[in-house]
Amino acid sequence: MEEKRTVCVTGASGYIGSWLVKRLLERGYHVRATVRDPGDEKKVKTLLELPKASTHLSLWKADLAEENSYDEAIQGCEGVFHVATPMELVHQGQDGEEEIESTTLNGILSIMRSCSKPKTVKRFVYTSTTGTITVQPQPPLHEYTEDLWTDVDLCYELKMYGWMYLVAKTTAEKAAWKYAEENGINMVTVHPSIVLGHFITPHTSFSTDVATAFYTTNMALLKKIHRSPAVHLDDVCNAHIYLFEHPLAKGRYICPSHTVNLFEIAHSLGLKYPDRNIVTEFEGLDRSPKIIPCSSKKLMALGFEFAHKNKDVGDFCAEIIAQRNGFALMIEKLNFQIFELFNGLKI
Ligand SMILES: NC(=O)c1ccc[n+]([C@@H]2O[C@H](COP(=O)([O-])OP(=O)(O)OC[C@H]3O[C@@H](n4cnc5c(N)ncnc54)[C@H](OP(=O)(O)O)[C@@H]3O)[C@@H](O)[C@H]2O)c1
Numbered sequence: 001m002e003e004k005r006t007v008c009v010t011g012a013s014g015y016i017g018s019w020l021v022k023r024l025l026e027r028g029y030h031v032r033a034t035v036r037d038p039g040d041e042k043k044v045k046t047l048l049e050l051p052k053a054s055t056h057l058s059l060w061k062a063d064l065a066e067e068n069s070y071d072e073a074i075q076g077c078e079g080v081f082h083v084a085t086p087m088e089l090v091h092q093g094q095d096g097e098e099e100i101e102s103t104t105l106n107g108i109l110s111i112m113r114s115c116s117k118p119k120t121v122k123r124f125v126y127t128s129t130t131g132t133i134t135v136q137p138q139p140p141l142h143e144y145t146e147d148l149w150t151d152v153d154l155c156y157e158l159k160m161y162g163w164m165y166l167v168a169k170t171t172a173e174k175a176a177w178k179y180a181e182e183n184g185i186n187m188v189t190v191h192p193s194i195v196l197g198h199f200i201t202p203h204t205s206f207s208t209d210v211a212t213a214f215y216t217t218n219m220a221l222l223k224k225i226h227r228s229p230a231v232h233l234d235d236v237c238n239a240h241i242y243l244f245e246h247p248l249a250k251g252r253y254i255c256p257s258h259t260v261n262l263f264e265i266a267h268s269l270g271l272k273y274p275d276r277n278i279v280t281e282f283e284g285l286d287r288s289p290k291i292i293p294c295s296s297k298k299l300m301a302l303g304f305e306f307a308h309k310n311k312d313v314g315d316f317c318a319e320i321i322a323q324r325n326g327f328a329l330m331i332e333k334l335n336f337q338i339f340e341l342f343n344g345l346k347i
Contacts, residue, residue, distance in 0.1 A: 006030040007244070008077045010062065010070070010111065011084025013043040015205035016127060016195060020081060020237040025052040027241065032073045034062040034084070046200050064107025070114040078120060079244050082111050083127045087206060090165045097164040104168035108176045116183050124180070125244050128189040130229060130254060130294050131162075132170040144294040146191075146252040149174070161224050188243045192236045193229035193256040193294060196316035197308065198323055207233070211320035214269050214278045222262060226285055229256030229294045232308035232316055242304050253299045257306040258313050259291050268314025273321070 007024060011017040012033030024031050033047055038059040047057060060073035064084055074080055086103045089096040108126065115121040135150040150170045155163040173189060180187040195207050204212075213221040235257055243249040266280040296306075308316070 005078040006032065006076060007079035007081060008032040008034065008060075008070070008073050009081045009083060010034045010064075011082075011127075012047060012059075013040075013201065014083060014087070015199055015201055015207050016192075016233065016236060017081075017083040018047060018201050019199060019233050020083060020240055021047055021057065022050050022200060023234075023237045023241060024081075025050055025056050028056075030056045030058075032058050032060050032077060034060045034070065034073050036061065036063050042202060046202060050200075064103050064110070067106075067110050068114070070111045071117060074111070074114040074121065075118045076120055077118075078122050079125065080111065080115055080121055080123075081125045081127070081240055081244070082108060085127075085165075085169070087165075090162060090206075097167075100164050101168040101171060104172040105175055108172045109179060112176060112179050112183070112185055115185055122186060123244055123249075124185050124187045125240055126173065126176060126187060126189045127240070128173050128191050128252070129166075129169050130191045130193040130256065131166045132173050133191060133252075133254065134294060135160075135166060139292050141292075143292060144254070146254055146298055161220065188249045189252045190236070190240055190243060191252060191254045192231050192239075194225055194231075194260070195233050195236050196230055196313065196320060197233040198319040199233060204324075208320050208324060211317035212324055214266060214317060215273075215276060215321060217279050219279075219282070222279065222282065223285065225260055225265075226262045226282070227289050227291050228260050230258045230260045230313045230316065231256045231306070232311070235306045235308050238307070239299060239304055242302075243299075246302055249302060251298075253302075254294055254296050255299055256294050256296060257309045259293055260313050261289065261291065263287050264312070265314045265317060268312050269317055269321075272314065272318050 007029050009017055009021050009031055012021050013035045021031050021033050038044060038061050044059055062069040062073055086100055089100045115124055132150050133144050133148045135154055137151055137154055150166055152167050152170050155167050196211055210221055210225060236255060239255050262282055270278045270280050
Protein backbone atom coordinates (compact mmCIF):
# COMPACT_ATOMS: atom_id res chain seq x y z
CA MET A 1 0.00 0.00 0.00
CA GLU A 2 1.18 3.51 -0.85
CA GLU A 3 2.72 5.30 2.18
CA LYS A 4 0.57 8.37 2.81
CA ARG A 5 1.70 11.86 3.57
CA THR A 6 1.98 13.86 6.77
CA VAL A 7 -0.88 16.07 7.91
CA CYS A 8 -1.55 18.22 10.96
CA VAL A 9 -4.86 18.23 12.90
CA THR A 10 -5.54 21.08 15.34
CA GLY A 11 -7.96 20.51 18.23
CA ALA A 12 -7.13 16.81 17.97
CA SER A 13 -8.41 15.96 21.44
CA GLY A 14 -11.92 17.27 20.69
CA TYR A 15 -15.11 15.54 19.60
CA ILE A 16 -14.51 16.07 15.87
CA GLY A 17 -10.70 16.30 15.95
CA SER A 18 -10.18 12.93 17.63
CA TRP A 19 -12.45 11.06 15.20
CA LEU A 20 -10.73 12.79 12.29
CA VAL A 21 -7.34 11.65 13.61
CA LYS A 22 -8.69 8.11 13.90
CA ARG A 23 -9.93 8.10 10.30
CA LEU A 24 -6.70 9.67 8.95
CA LEU A 25 -4.58 7.05 10.71
CA GLU A 26 -6.80 4.32 9.25
CA ARG A 27 -6.14 5.76 5.78
CA GLY A 28 -2.39 5.55 6.34
CA TYR A 29 -1.61 9.22 7.01
CA HIS A 30 1.10 10.29 9.43
CA VAL A 31 -0.75 12.62 11.77
CA ARG A 32 0.64 15.47 13.85
CA ALA A 33 -2.05 16.10 16.43
CA THR A 34 -1.96 19.44 18.21
CA VAL A 35 -3.27 19.87 21.76
CA ARG A 36 -2.67 22.59 24.31
CA ASP A 37 -1.24 20.18 26.84
CA PRO A 38 0.29 16.92 25.55
CA GLY A 39 0.94 16.00 29.20
CA ASP A 40 -2.79 15.91 29.98
CA GLU A 41 -3.08 12.14 30.03
CA LYS A 42 -6.87 12.14 30.33
CA LYS A 43 -7.18 14.09 27.07
CA VAL A 44 -4.51 12.40 24.96
CA LYS A 45 -4.74 8.76 26.13
CA THR A 46 -7.49 7.91 23.61
CA LEU A 47 -5.41 9.33 20.76
CA LEU A 48 -2.30 7.44 21.80
CA GLU A 49 -4.25 4.18 22.00
CA LEU A 50 -5.65 4.45 18.45
CA PRO A 51 -4.58 1.74 15.97
CA LYS A 52 -1.35 2.81 14.17
CA ALA A 53 -0.74 5.59 16.73
CA SER A 54 2.58 4.12 17.82
CA THR A 55 4.03 4.48 14.32
CA HIS A 56 1.91 7.22 12.68
CA LEU A 57 0.86 9.69 15.38
CA SER A 58 2.79 12.41 17.16
CA LEU A 59 1.52 14.98 19.66
CA TRP A 60 2.45 18.66 19.38
CA LYS A 61 1.83 21.44 21.86
CA ALA A 62 0.12 24.50 20.35
CA ASP A 63 -2.31 27.21 21.39
CA LEU A 64 -4.53 29.40 19.20
CA ALA A 65 -3.77 32.36 21.45
CA GLU A 66 0.00 32.20 20.80
CA GLU A 67 1.53 33.50 17.57
CA ASN A 68 3.92 31.04 15.82
CA SER A 69 2.63 28.29 18.08
CA TYR A 70 1.86 25.97 15.14
CA ASP A 71 5.07 26.58 13.14
CA GLU A 72 6.85 23.40 14.17
CA ALA A 73 3.86 21.09 13.91
CA ILE A 74 3.03 22.35 10.40
CA GLN A 75 6.62 22.39 9.09
CA GLY A 76 6.82 19.62 6.43
CA CYS A 77 3.08 18.81 6.39
CA GLU A 78 1.16 18.45 3.12
CA GLY A 79 -2.17 19.14 4.71
CA VAL A 80 -3.54 21.03 7.68
CA PHE A 81 -6.97 20.34 9.16
CA HIS A 82 -7.83 23.25 11.42
CA VAL A 83 -10.53 21.98 13.79
CA ALA A 84 -9.73 23.74 17.10
CA THR A 85 -12.06 26.41 18.44
CA PRO A 86 -12.29 27.77 22.01
CA MET A 87 -15.58 25.98 22.64
CA GLU A 88 -15.19 26.07 26.42
CA LEU A 89 -15.26 29.89 26.29
CA VAL A 90 -18.58 29.64 24.44
CA HIS A 91 -19.96 27.49 27.25
CA GLN A 92 -18.72 29.97 29.86
CA GLY A 93 -21.19 32.57 28.52
CA GLN A 94 -21.22 36.12 27.32
CA ASP A 95 -18.38 37.53 29.42
CA GLY A 96 -15.87 35.83 27.12
CA GLU A 97 -17.32 37.41 23.96
CA GLU A 98 -14.20 39.35 22.91
CA GLU A 99 -11.85 36.53 23.82
CA ILE A 100 -13.81 34.02 21.74
CA GLU A 101 -13.63 36.28 18.71
CA SER A 102 -9.98 37.24 19.11
CA THR A 103 -8.81 33.67 19.83
CA THR A 104 -10.76 32.24 16.88
CA LEU A 105 -9.68 35.01 14.47
CA ASN A 106 -6.04 35.40 15.56
CA GLY A 107 -5.74 31.62 15.84
CA ILE A 108 -6.74 30.87 12.25
CA LEU A 109 -4.57 33.66 10.86
CA SER A 110 -1.60 32.54 12.91
CA ILE A 111 -2.04 28.95 11.62
CA MET A 112 -2.33 30.19 8.05
CA ARG A 113 0.88 32.21 8.46
CA SER A 114 2.50 28.97 9.70
CA CYS A 115 1.22 27.28 6.51
CA SER A 116 2.78 30.00 4.37
CA LYS A 117 6.27 29.49 5.79
CA PRO A 118 7.37 25.96 4.78
CA LYS A 119 5.67 25.94 1.34
CA THR A 120 4.85 22.24 1.78
CA VAL A 121 1.15 22.66 2.62
CA LYS A 122 -0.90 21.75 -0.44
CA ARG A 123 -4.32 22.28 1.12
CA PHE A 124 -5.71 23.91 4.28
CA VAL A 125 -9.04 22.44 5.41
CA TYR A 126 -10.97 24.53 7.92
CA THR A 127 -13.85 23.25 10.05
CA SER A 128 -16.34 26.07 9.81
CA THR A 129 -20.07 25.71 10.52
CA THR A 130 -23.44 26.29 8.86
CA GLY A 131 -23.65 29.08 11.46
CA THR A 132 -21.46 31.26 9.20
CA ILE A 133 -24.24 31.01 6.58
CA THR A 134 -27.67 30.76 8.16
CA VAL A 135 -28.22 33.97 10.15
CA GLN A 136 -30.06 36.07 7.57
CA PRO A 137 -32.42 39.04 7.94
CA GLN A 138 -34.58 37.41 5.26
CA PRO A 139 -34.18 33.61 4.98
CA PRO A 140 -33.85 32.30 1.41
CA LEU A 141 -37.00 31.02 -0.26
CA HIS A 142 -35.79 27.50 -1.03
CA GLU A 143 -32.48 26.64 0.62
CA TYR A 144 -29.32 27.99 2.24
CA THR A 145 -26.31 27.79 -0.05
CA GLU A 146 -22.56 28.42 0.18
CA ASP A 147 -22.99 31.90 -1.35
CA LEU A 148 -24.60 33.27 1.81
CA TRP A 149 -22.80 34.81 4.78
CA THR A 150 -24.22 35.21 8.27
CA ASP A 151 -25.18 38.78 9.11
CA VAL A 152 -22.90 39.57 12.05
CA ASP A 153 -24.78 42.79 12.90
CA LEU A 154 -27.96 40.75 13.21
CA CYS A 155 -26.19 38.40 15.66
CA TYR A 156 -25.22 41.40 17.80
CA GLU A 157 -28.79 42.70 17.62
CA LEU A 158 -30.61 39.44 18.39
CA LYS A 159 -28.03 37.96 20.78
CA MET A 160 -29.48 34.51 20.16
CA TYR A 161 -28.09 31.38 21.85
CA GLY A 162 -24.37 31.08 21.03
CA TRP A 163 -24.35 34.37 19.10
CA MET A 164 -20.74 35.20 20.02
CA TYR A 165 -19.64 31.86 18.58
CA LEU A 166 -21.42 32.69 15.31
CA VAL A 167 -19.78 36.12 15.19
CA ALA A 168 -16.34 34.64 15.90
CA LYS A 169 -16.64 31.87 13.32
CA THR A 170 -18.00 34.22 10.63
CA THR A 171 -15.38 36.90 11.20
CA ALA A 172 -12.58 34.32 11.30
CA GLU A 173 -13.71 32.52 8.15
CA LYS A 174 -14.01 35.78 6.19
CA ALA A 175 -10.51 36.83 7.27
CA ALA A 176 -9.20 33.37 6.36
CA TRP A 177 -10.60 33.59 2.82
CA LYS A 178 -8.98 37.00 2.42
CA TYR A 179 -5.63 35.68 3.66
CA ALA A 180 -5.90 32.59 1.44
CA GLU A 181 -6.56 34.70 -1.63
CA GLU A 182 -3.79 37.19 -0.92
CA ASN A 183 -1.20 34.54 -0.04
CA GLY A 184 -2.01 31.72 -2.45
CA ILE A 185 -3.22 29.22 0.18
CA ASN A 186 -5.38 26.42 -1.23
CA MET A 187 -8.22 26.44 1.33
CA VAL A 188 -11.51 24.58 1.54
CA THR A 189 -14.02 25.03 4.33
CA VAL A 190 -16.37 22.37 5.70
CA HIS A 191 -19.68 23.59 7.14
CA PRO A 192 -21.28 21.01 9.42
CA SER A 193 -24.43 21.78 11.32
CA ILE A 194 -24.93 19.98 14.62
CA VAL A 195 -22.66 16.96 14.63
CA LEU A 196 -23.89 13.85 16.45
CA GLY A 197 -23.01 10.16 16.76
CA HIS A 198 -20.65 7.84 18.62
CA PHE A 199 -17.32 9.32 19.64
CA ILE A 200 -13.96 8.52 21.26
CA THR A 201 -13.23 11.52 23.50
CA PRO A 202 -13.51 10.82 27.23
CA HIS A 203 -14.89 14.30 28.01
CA THR A 204 -18.23 15.90 27.14
CA SER A 205 -18.62 18.43 24.31
CA PHE A 206 -21.35 20.55 22.76
CA SER A 207 -22.47 17.57 20.66
CA THR A 208 -22.67 15.11 23.54
CA ASP A 209 -24.48 17.75 25.63
CA VAL A 210 -27.08 18.22 22.88
CA ALA A 211 -27.80 14.49 22.61
CA THR A 212 -27.98 13.94 26.36
CA ALA A 213 -30.15 17.06 26.80
CA PHE A 214 -33.14 14.86 25.91
CA TYR A 215 -32.35 13.03 29.13
CA THR A 216 -31.05 15.87 31.32
CA THR A 217 -34.00 18.06 30.16
CA ASN A 218 -31.75 21.00 29.19
CA MET A 219 -34.47 22.85 27.26
CA ALA A 220 -32.28 25.78 26.19
CA LEU A 221 -30.00 23.43 24.27
CA LEU A 222 -32.85 21.40 22.85
CA LYS A 223 -34.67 24.47 21.57
CA LYS A 224 -31.50 25.45 19.71
CA ILE A 225 -31.77 22.38 17.50
CA HIS A 226 -35.50 22.72 16.79
CA ARG A 227 -35.00 23.45 13.10
CA SER A 228 -31.35 22.67 12.77
CA PRO A 229 -29.76 20.40 10.22
CA ALA A 230 -27.57 17.58 11.57
CA VAL A 231 -24.86 15.23 10.43
CA HIS A 232 -23.12 12.14 11.75
CA LEU A 233 -19.60 12.60 13.16
CA ASP A 234 -18.21 9.90 10.91
CA ASP A 235 -19.66 11.56 7.79
CA VAL A 236 -18.23 14.97 8.77
CA CYS A 237 -14.75 13.54 9.26
CA ASN A 238 -14.89 11.58 6.03
CA ALA A 239 -16.03 14.76 4.23
CA HIS A 240 -12.94 16.58 5.58
CA ILE A 241 -10.66 13.87 4.18
CA TYR A 242 -12.59 13.66 0.91
CA LEU A 243 -12.22 17.40 0.39
CA PHE A 244 -8.53 17.26 1.26
CA GLU A 245 -7.87 14.52 -1.25
CA HIS A 246 -10.16 15.58 -4.12
CA PRO A 247 -8.16 17.51 -6.73
CA LEU A 248 -11.18 19.60 -7.75
CA ALA A 249 -12.37 20.62 -4.26
CA LYS A 250 -12.66 24.40 -4.08
CA GLY A 251 -14.38 26.88 -1.77
CA ARG A 252 -17.03 26.32 0.89
CA TYR A 253 -18.94 23.04 1.41
CA ILE A 254 -22.14 22.80 3.43
CA CYS A 255 -22.17 19.36 5.04
CA PRO A 256 -25.41 18.31 6.85
CA SER A 257 -27.25 15.15 5.81
CA HIS A 258 -30.46 15.61 7.84
CA THR A 259 -32.86 18.40 8.75
CA VAL A 260 -34.03 18.10 12.32
CA ASN A 261 -37.44 18.54 13.80
CA LEU A 262 -37.01 18.34 17.57
CA PHE A 263 -40.32 16.51 18.04
CA GLU A 264 -39.30 13.78 15.58
CA ILE A 265 -35.94 13.16 17.28
CA ALA A 266 -37.61 13.09 20.69
CA HIS A 267 -40.23 10.65 19.44
CA SER A 268 -37.57 8.36 17.94
CA LEU A 269 -35.52 8.49 21.17
CA GLY A 270 -38.60 7.94 23.34
CA LEU A 271 -39.25 4.68 21.46
CA LYS A 272 -35.64 3.58 21.93
CA TYR A 273 -35.56 4.43 25.66
CA PRO A 274 -39.13 3.97 26.97
CA ASP A 275 -37.90 3.76 30.60
CA ARG A 276 -35.67 6.87 30.56
CA ASN A 277 -38.13 9.80 30.76
CA ILE A 278 -36.93 11.31 27.48
CA VAL A 279 -38.40 14.81 26.98
CA THR A 280 -40.92 14.70 24.15
CA GLU A 281 -42.96 17.88 24.71
CA PHE A 282 -41.57 21.37 24.08
CA GLU A 283 -43.83 24.18 25.15
CA GLY A 284 -44.04 27.10 22.75
CA LEU A 285 -42.42 25.28 19.82
CA ASP A 286 -44.15 24.64 16.52
CA ARG A 287 -44.66 20.87 15.98
CA SER A 288 -44.35 21.13 12.20
CA PRO A 289 -42.10 24.12 11.55
CA LYS A 290 -41.30 25.25 8.02
CA ILE A 291 -37.69 24.21 7.60
CA ILE A 292 -35.51 25.74 4.94
CA PRO A 293 -32.93 23.09 4.01
CA CYS A 294 -29.22 23.73 4.29
CA SER A 295 -28.11 21.96 1.18
CA SER A 296 -25.05 19.71 0.81
CA LYS A 297 -25.66 19.57 -2.96
CA LYS A 298 -22.22 20.98 -3.79
CA LEU A 299 -20.46 18.34 -1.68
CA MET A 300 -22.54 15.53 -3.17
CA ALA A 301 -22.00 16.89 -6.70
CA LEU A 302 -18.27 16.38 -6.06
CA GLY A 303 -19.05 12.71 -5.43
CA PHE A 304 -19.26 12.57 -1.64
CA GLU A 305 -21.78 10.12 -0.18
CA PHE A 306 -23.18 10.29 3.36
CA ALA A 307 -22.78 6.79 4.83
CA HIS A 308 -25.27 7.52 7.64
CA LYS A 309 -28.06 9.10 5.60
CA ASN A 310 -30.46 6.20 6.16
CA LYS A 311 -30.37 6.43 9.95
CA ASP A 312 -32.47 9.07 11.70
CA VAL A 313 -31.11 11.78 13.98
CA GLY A 314 -32.64 9.95 16.95
CA ASP A 315 -30.24 7.09 16.09
CA PHE A 316 -27.28 9.52 16.15
CA CYS A 317 -28.35 10.81 19.60
CA ALA A 318 -28.95 7.26 20.85
CA GLU A 319 -25.34 6.36 19.97
CA ILE A 320 -24.15 9.16 22.27
CA ILE A 321 -26.61 8.32 25.05
CA ALA A 322 -25.58 4.66 24.90
CA GLN A 323 -21.93 5.67 25.34
CA ARG A 324 -22.67 8.03 28.21
CA ASN A 325 -24.76 5.36 29.84
CA GLY A 326 -25.66 4.89 33.50
CA PHE A 327 -23.56 6.77 36.03
CA ALA A 328 -22.18 9.46 33.68
CA LEU A 329 -25.69 10.38 32.52
CA MET A 330 -27.02 10.45 36.08
CA ILE A 331 -24.23 12.89 37.09
CA GLU A 332 -24.94 15.09 34.03
CA LYS A 333 -28.62 15.20 34.90
CA LEU A 334 -27.86 16.06 38.53
CA ASN A 335 -25.36 18.77 37.52
CA PHE A 336 -27.88 20.32 35.19
CA GLN A 337 -30.63 20.30 37.82
CA ILE A 338 -28.33 21.99 40.36
CA PHE A 339 -27.38 24.60 37.73
CA GLU A 340 -31.08 25.26 37.01
CA LEU A 341 -31.83 25.56 40.73
CA PHE A 342 -29.11 28.19 41.25
CA ASN A 343 -30.20 30.01 38.11
CA GLY A 344 -33.72 30.11 39.51
CA LEU A 345 -32.50 31.42 42.87
CA LYS A 346 -30.59 34.26 41.16
CA ILE A 347 -33.80 35.43 39.47
N1 LIG B 1 -19.75 19.79 17.41
C1 LIG B 1 -20.56 20.39 16.58
O1 LIG B 1 -21.78 20.13 16.58
C2 LIG B 1 -20.03 21.36 15.56
C3 LIG B 1 -20.91 21.85 14.58
C4 LIG B 1 -20.42 22.72 13.61
C5 LIG B 1 -19.10 23.10 13.63
N2 LIG B 1 -18.27 22.62 14.60
C6 LIG B 1 -16.87 23.06 14.58
O2 LIG B 1 -16.04 21.93 14.75
C7 LIG B 1 -14.86 22.27 15.45
C8 LIG B 1 -14.62 21.29 16.57
O3 LIG B 1 -15.74 21.25 17.43
P1 LIG B 1 -15.89 20.11 18.53
O4 LIG B 1 -17.34 19.91 18.74
O5 LIG B 1 -15.03 18.97 18.19
O6 LIG B 1 -15.33 20.89 19.80
P2 LIG B 1 -14.56 20.35 21.09
O7 LIG B 1 -14.86 18.91 21.33
O8 LIG B 1 -14.86 21.31 22.17
O9 LIG B 1 -13.05 20.48 20.65
C9 LIG B 1 -12.44 21.73 20.46
C10 LIG B 1 -10.94 21.54 20.59
O10 LIG B 1 -10.35 22.82 20.41
C11 LIG B 1 -9.18 22.87 21.22
N3 LIG B 1 -8.99 24.24 21.71
C12 LIG B 1 -9.83 25.01 22.44
N4 LIG B 1 -9.26 26.20 22.72
C13 LIG B 1 -8.02 26.17 22.15
C14 LIG B 1 -6.95 27.08 22.10
N5 LIG B 1 -7.00 28.28 22.71
N6 LIG B 1 -5.83 26.71 21.43
C15 LIG B 1 -5.75 25.49 20.83
N7 LIG B 1 -6.72 24.58 20.86
C16 LIG B 1 -7.85 24.92 21.51
C17 LIG B 1 -9.38 21.92 22.39
O11 LIG B 1 -8.22 21.13 22.51
P3 LIG B 1 -7.25 21.09 23.80
O12 LIG B 1 -8.07 21.44 25.00
O13 LIG B 1 -6.73 19.71 23.84
O14 LIG B 1 -6.16 22.04 23.50
C18 LIG B 1 -10.55 21.04 21.95
O15 LIG B 1 -10.15 19.69 21.84
C19 LIG B 1 -15.03 23.72 15.88
O16 LIG B 1 -14.29 24.52 15.01
C20 LIG B 1 -16.51 23.99 15.73
O17 LIG B 1 -16.72 25.33 15.38
C21 LIG B 1 -18.71 21.77 15.57
